[in-house]
């Protein structure tokens with residue numbers, strides 16, 4: 001039998017991967033089609049791979065119309081073709097990455113627990129089961145891991161607080177709301193390597209003494225939901241979840257809960273309200289969720305990628321992870337390059353690479369071929385950067401020094417046709433739609449902001465931005481001025497009539 005891999009993630013399926021898989025399958029009874037996850041090279045999807053004696057050979061992007069010519073060119077033996085990309089492992093886009101968290105994505109069948117185990121799966125959990133809670137937490141502190149959801153808070157410190165809290169019941173909540181524009185790394189991880197998230201959450205449970213975990217998943221990810229539910233069931237049957245994890249007598253279980261399409265429900269306290277079945281309104285802090293969280297109990301809230309980084313940290317050690325990165329930004333981060341870009345996709349790199357490397361070396365410049373104008377990093381509340389910022393290092397502190405944020409690693413590219421006044425207005429409009437309405441600076445300020453831009457009252461706009469920055473209850477209103485001010489400061493001409 002010849003193994004042919006056709007990805008089964010949302011992006012590939014949206015580009016016709018299911019039809020391509022069926023078409024390849026019909027070519028010969030000698031073909032075994034395996035539906036793997038994605039490597040994250042979105043610009044090549046659907047990326048079809050054939051297992052040869054030299055390794056997996058890649059072709060992409062493949063459509064149904066290409067299948068007969070691929071067959072004629074002998075793709076089942078790695079033959080040459082217009083879509084031939086060479087050995088998958090040698091594709092520059094992939095080869096230049098440092099894959100720790102995403103090491104298995106694309107490589108394995110996401111729902112094969114054997115594939116997972118054969119590729120270092122559950123090694124971190126097996127190690128964690130031999131350690132005390134404090135030893136697990138110390139390993140995470142050593143790794144220097146900071147929250148990948150946006151706020152970059154040290155994960156080990158958060159876990160330590162929940163570990164030290166005294167309560168009969170504690171929870172692990174995984175934030176899979178992934179609402180930032182231009183982001184899809186959580187989705188790729190959950191669709192391509194769901195056991196990794198399950199393992200990370202279970203280790204978190206062992207570390208802090210929690211027996212129940214919830215994945216708060218955005219409803220726009222139906223495929224993710226079905227893959228996660230199947231993976232949870234498989235992990236339960238195989239004793240990697242449930243009453244007797246790996247025969248240790250320890251208990252941990254996970255449930256998937258769906259959001260309802262609200263950006264602010266990604267904010268951790270609004271997420272807790274939503275998980276409790278209430279309207280997603282932001283809670284005032286303190287108390288911190290680590291003390292009084294879900295159903296009033298001490299709760300760890302972490303992003304998908306923070307939790308999915310935990311298995312490799314436990315397996316290879318906190319020091320190994322901390323060896324990647326610069327300054328206080330340790331380990332790797334998953335960048336997602338989107339918008340007006342030739343080669344969009346996911347790039348996992350150690351912190352410290354510069355913006356230009358991602359936009360030009362990986363991304364290949366603008367899709368339109370027109371001049372690059374703006375790069376929004378960190379979601380809809382992130383700063384707009386310009387061509388002058390391409391040397392900027394991707395590091396939490398370097399970004400903060402220039403008034404920008406790395407957020408969840410989304411990088412959205414705009415060419416010279418973009419109008420930055422429109423983009424600034426969009427920031428306020430977005431805030432007005434998504435605001436939970438609890439505090440005045442955000443609820444009212446967002447609408448006034450749009451009006452001030454329309455009326456070109458930029459002096460009052462600066463004042464409004466300062467007010468929202470200092471007086472909003474959460475980062476939704478607090479960060480909306482970031483894209484507005486960066487657009488105004490860098491492209492003042494766009495704001496003239």
Ligand SMILES: Cc1cc2nc3c(=O)[nH]c(=O)nc-3n(C[C@H](O)[C@H](O)[C@H](O)COP(=O)(O)O)c2cc1C
Nearest residue numbers: 147148149175177178179266267268302303306475
């Ligand atoms: C408006 C708003 C939306 C947010 N959306 C998300 C989200 O979709 N996913 C996420 O992980 N964190 C999101 N966050 C950050 C969370 O509040 C929180 O910091 C994070 O889930 C903590 O996990 P971490 O420490 O692992 O990053 C959002 C924050 C704000 C203010």
Ligand code: SF4
Nearest residue numbers: 437438439442474477
């Ligand atoms: S800043 Fe906006 S989203 Fe946050 S609490 Fe205030 S009204 Fe709600």
